[in-house]
Amino acid sequence: MENSLTMLFKLAILISLLTSLAAGDETLGFIYNGFQSANLTVDGIAEFTSNGLLKLTNNTRQKSGHAFYPNPISFKNSSSNSSAFSFSTTFVFAIHAAEYPTLNGHGIAFVVAPTRGLPGARPSQYLGLFNEANNGNASNHVLAVELDTIQSSEFFDINDNHVGIDINQLKSNISAPAAYYEDRTGQLKNLTLISGKPMQVWVEYNGDQKKIDVTLAPFNSGKPRTPLLSLRYDLSPIFNNAMYVGFSSSTGSVLTNHYVSGWSFKMNGQAQELALSQLPKLPRIGPKRRSKFLTIGLPVILASLILAAVSGVVYVIRRKRKFAEVLEEWELEYGPQRFKYKDLYIATKGFKDKGLLGSGGFGRVYKGVLPSSKQEIAVKRISHESRQGMREFVAEIASRSTDVFAFGAFLLEVACGRRPIEPRAESEDVEILVDWVFGFWCRGGILEARDQNLGSDYVVEELELVLKLGLMCSHSEPTARPSMRQIVQYLEKDTPLPELSSLGISATGLTFTDGEGFDDFAMSYPSTMGLTGSSSIADSLLSGGR
Ligand SMILES: *[C@@H]1O[C@H](CO)[C@@H](O)[C@H](O)[C@H]1NC(C)=O
Ligand SMILES: *[C@@H]1O[C@H](CO)[C@@H](O)[C@H](O)[C@H]1NC(C)=O
Ligand SMILES: *[C@@H]1O[C@H](CO)[C@@H](O)[C@H](O)[C@H]1NC(C)=O
Ligand SMILES: *[C@@H]1O[C@H](CO)[C@@H](O)[C@H](O)[C@H]1NC(C)=O
Ligand SMILES: *[C@@H]1O[C@H](CO)[C@@H](O)[C@H](O)[C@H]1NC(C)=O
Ligand SMILES: *[C@@H]1O[C@H](CO)[C@@H](O)[C@H](O)[C@H]1NC(C)=O
Numbered sequence: 323m324e325n326s327l328t329m330l331f332k333l334a335i336l337i338s339l340l341t342s343l344a345a346g347d348e349t350l351g352f353i354y355n356g357f358q359s360a361n362l363t364v365d366g367i368a369e370f371t372s373n374g375l376l377k378l379t380n381n382t383r384q385k386s387g388h389a390f391y392p393n394p395i396s397f398k399n400s401s402s403n404s405s406a407f408s409f410s411t412t413f414v415f416a417i418h419a420a421e422y423p424t425l426n427g428h429g430i431a432f433v434v435a436p437t438r439g440l441p442g443a444r445p446s447q448y449l450g451l452f453n454e455a456n457n458g459n460a461s462n463h464v465l466a467v468e469l470d471t472i473q474s475s476e477f478f479d480i481n482d483n484h485v486g487i488d489i490n491q492l493k494s495n496i497s498a499p500a501a502y503y504e505d506r507t508g509q510l511k512n513l514t515l516i517s518g519k520p521m522q523v524w525v526e527y528n529g530d531q532k533k534i535d536v537t538l539a540p541f542n543s544g545k546p547r548t549p550l551l552s553l554r555y556d557l558s559p560i561f562n563n564a565m566y567v568g569f570s571s572s573t574g575s576v577l578t579n580h581y582v583s584g585w586s587f588k589m590n591g592q593a594q595e596l597a598l599s600q601l602p603k604l605p606r607i608g609p610k611r612r613s614k615f616l617t618i619g620l621p622v623i624l625a626s627l628i629l630a631a632v633s634g635v636v637y638v639i640r641r642k643r644k645f646a647e648v649l650e651e652w653e654l655e656y657g658p659q660r661f662k663y664k665d666l667y668i669a670t671k672g673f674k675d676k677g678l679l680g681s682g683g684f685g686r687v688y689k690g691v692l693p694s695s696k697q698e699i700a701v702k703r704i705s706h707e708s709r710q711g712m713r714e715f716v717a718e719i720a721s722r723s724t725d726v727f728a729f730g731a732f733l734l735e736v737a738c739g740r741r742p743i744e745p746r747a748e749s750e751d752v753e754i755l756v757d758w759v760f761g762f763w764c765r766g767g768i769l770e771a772r773d774q775n776l777g778s779d780y781v782v783e784e785l786e787l788v789l790k791l792g793l794m795c796s797h798s799e800p801t802a803r804p805s806m807r808q809i810v811q812y813l814e815k816d817t818p819l820p821e822l823s824s825l826g827i828s829a830t831g832l833t834f835t836d837g838e839g840f841d842d843f844a845m846s847y848p849s850t851m852g853l854t855g856s857s858s859i860a861d862s863l864l865s866g867g868r
């Protein structure tokens with residue numbers, strides 16, 4: 323007796339417990355503002371991205387993906403043969419054409435099903451919801467709201483961009499092109515499901531009115547007052563007491579990615595609003611829409627800068643090349659006396675034809691004004707690229723053969739570091755360079771005549787050669803002087819220098835004749851001489867002028 327009373331008591335507690343549990347389920351609700359910590363059951367190719375998107379399909383063809391709320395939900399009052407409860411749900415989705423922007427893949431569907439997952443469902447046009455065998459079978463107990471991007475004529479699809487309510491089959495009970503009614507004007511505005519842009523969907527079932535409403539809108543624009551689809555239908559025979567809610571999607575032969583970024587559900591009430599600003603960002607697919615500055619402005623600016631830099635470098639290089647100083651071997655010794663090519667270039671205004679005085683062998687002569695001293699000069703332009711260079715130049719001088727004497731004196735200038743005519747320190751008399759060098763030669767020490775500034779920086783043979791050659795060229799008897807041709811041969815050591823004595827040069831034999839062509843040479847020293855003396859050379863200089 324006591325036992326039976328205890329049993330009854332325990333039974334009463336159990337019943338009240340079950341009743342309260344059932345009552346708790348009646349108001350179940352959940353919200354996912356992103357799926358970062360979501361606890362959904364996924365299968366197929368569905369996965370969560372690192373930033374919290376539910377990615378129902380990846381780039382694998384002919385596959386489907388599912389995501390379900392993990393727990394069963396009571397859609398009916400279990401204690402009686404009652405009608406299906408009211409419910410409401412909203413979610414944000416996006417469909418990206420992953421392969422061809424103009425070719426559609428398949429769609430996405432919100433689904434209420436008796437199982438968590440849809441075993442045996444086919445991908446592609448079956449959207450992972452049904453298969454060939456069970457499509458349309460009343461024992462499916464499936465409600466789906468499809469967002470379809472392919473027109474499947476076998477299911478009487480209206481187009482390739484539609485929203486439909488499907489009950490137990492893919493042939494929609496009602497469908498419409500994807501669009502929304504604008505609240506302000508009441509106009510229907512088209513939407514493109516495959517645009518990749520996020521959109522929000524509301525699915526609501528009113529258990530009293532037995533009515534299903536489906537509303538679509540662009541992201542963050544609010545829920546339109548007028549639903550796109552409204553179907554009077556009693557879901558009571560469709561739903562079991564316990565059902566699962568989730569999403570299904572599929573890929574076909576054209577790859578498409580389906581994303582859900584937020585989801586809210588409520589049984590017997592209004593689904594909680596999604597926190598749109600908190601939803602994870604959808605990935606950009608296809609070319610980024612860049613500003614005109616980035617697409618046109620920046621490349622143009624960069625190209626201009628690069629062009630300017632390159633032109634600058636080219637200009638500097640060309641300028642450097644143009645004014646590059648090419649020191650030929652023969653010039654090295656006379657470094658400090660040389661004019662820079664740049665100065666000559668400026669003096670002659672760039673070797674303009676206007677300043678051309680004339681042209682001789684191996685080059686043209688230009689008139690110019692030195693920028694520093696305003697001195698008028700004549701410049702002969704010889705290309706150093708001509709192989710011969712100095713030899714040609716010397717050969718040209720040699721062709722004006724009367725200058726041999728001057729050339730000899732020139733050599734002695736160079737080697738002794740003295741002027742052809744130096745005033746003597748102790749008297750008003752002048753010292754003739756040739757005589758002076760000759761004196762050293764007579765004493766058997768011609769090298770003593772060398773420029774003391776040379777120090778030890780000379781080659782004995784070369785200096786001796788130059789000094790002796792200088793004396794030879796200054797021979798009083800013009801016929802005894804070597805020709806310029808020979809001079810060049812001596813200087814280049816093609817022919818050995820003959821002994822001076824063999825040329826009739828002896829301790830007594832070097833004299834100078836009047837009127838000898840020293841004048842060209844002497845013009846280099848026009849005013850510094852201050853000649854008063856008794857020298858025959860001085861006389862010749864003064865009398866033999868041009
Ligand atoms: C996720 O769902 C499973 C199955 O319903 C449950 O066992 C687990 O505790 C849940 N985890 C979280 C974090 O909610
Ligand atoms: C898609 O997901 C499935 C399951 O996670 C995986 O096996 C497959 O390699 C994925 N495909 C691609 C292209 O990432
Ligand atoms: C379900 O049944 C219980 C008891 O029969 C009742 O109190 C409750 O209002 C019902 N719920 C709905 C949503 O009809
Ligand atoms: C349950 O409801 C259905 C229709 O909604 C009705 O046909 C059936 O007779 C009811 N059963 C009971 C036991 O009341
Ligand atoms: C519907 O499905 C059930 C269960 O799978 C099966 O027994 C029945 O034969 C199917 N009906 C049709 C018409 O295919
Ligand atoms: C809606 O679907 C049900 C179940 O498949 C079907 O019996 C009914 O005829 C359909 N109604 C319309 C209007 O298409």
Ligand SMILES: *[C@@H]1O[C@H](CO)[C@@H](O)[C@H](O)[C@H]1NC(C)=O
Nearest residue numbers: 481483499500501511512513
């Ligand atoms: C909207 O879409 C429908 C169906 O695709 C089409 O007939 C209609 O011309 C479109 N309207 C506009 C304004 O694009």
